[in-house]
Amino acid sequence: MILRHWMDCPIYTYGRLREWRIFTRRQGDTPNAETGEVCFEINTYGRAAVIPGVTTEPATYPNEVYCVGTAGGQGLLHLGSKKIPLRAGTTFFMPPSQRHRFENTGEVELEFIFCRKDPGPSDLKHFDCHHWSEDRPRDQWGQSMQGHWNHVPRGxxxxxxxxxxxxxxxSHPHNHPPTIDEIWYVNKGSGWHWMRQEYHVHSPGYALWLEPSELHSLMNPHDENLEFIYCASANEWSRHEAARKPEKLPAAPGALSAALEEKFGAIAAAYRHTGLSIFGVDRHLEEVEQIIKALNK
Ligand SMILES: [Fe+2]
Structure with a gap:
């Protein structure tokens, strides 16, 4: 878990656009908390701002998708002759090579959280823009889709x-498969991130990147709503899953029992890694381990 405030991060200026780079792609195999080089596949994640009355110079990212969540202010995204309104709560997805400009039409800074990454199989192929107040898509039963427990995606x-x-x-405590980048930026309110046996206060302006194996949950102990901008990238994992072949079960009873032992051992290890103790689960784990031992005799 690495928590960084945008004000503590290096600033880059592109003409009239200012960018604070909070997290970037890692160099080598390990994350670097000092420099923010932590991500598996996100090239740049940060906060950007445009002052009132200003239109930025045209920009294009030829090899990257560009995802933006408006955190505050209001303005326009210029895409050729199209002008798309931006206000707090508007998110957009832009495929590579799209020339664009930002215009701040309000009285305060237009600020947004962004990420840029290489295009991958789980990314959209077209420009898409929504405000959180729009209805979420419904699932196959017509129900509104909700995230982990009380973690409610809006729009x-x-x-x-x-x-x-x-x-x-x-929100529902959980962890992730390997190589997934997940970053939370608190925009309004304040919360506690539960991380295994620790908690960390998460207040506005801070972005938090997670190790995929870390068991986590964001808690809101206050009376006000806690609003955050959520970013995740799972392209490597999508490629891995697409290439995965179903395992064949061995036919011989001895090999079948060894395969069962291996799979059950993995389930037990994952449960014990959480540090949780659920009476019914603990007791059944021990009993199944005894049954497997008896089978192997
Ligand atoms: Fe998560």
């Missing part, structure tokens, strides 16, 4: 999501 996703945790609720 259709477009690369980045706006989500919230209502007062005195918390």
């Amino acid at each position: 259709p996703g477009a690369g980045l999501l706006i989500a919230d945790i209502p007062p005195r609720k918390f």
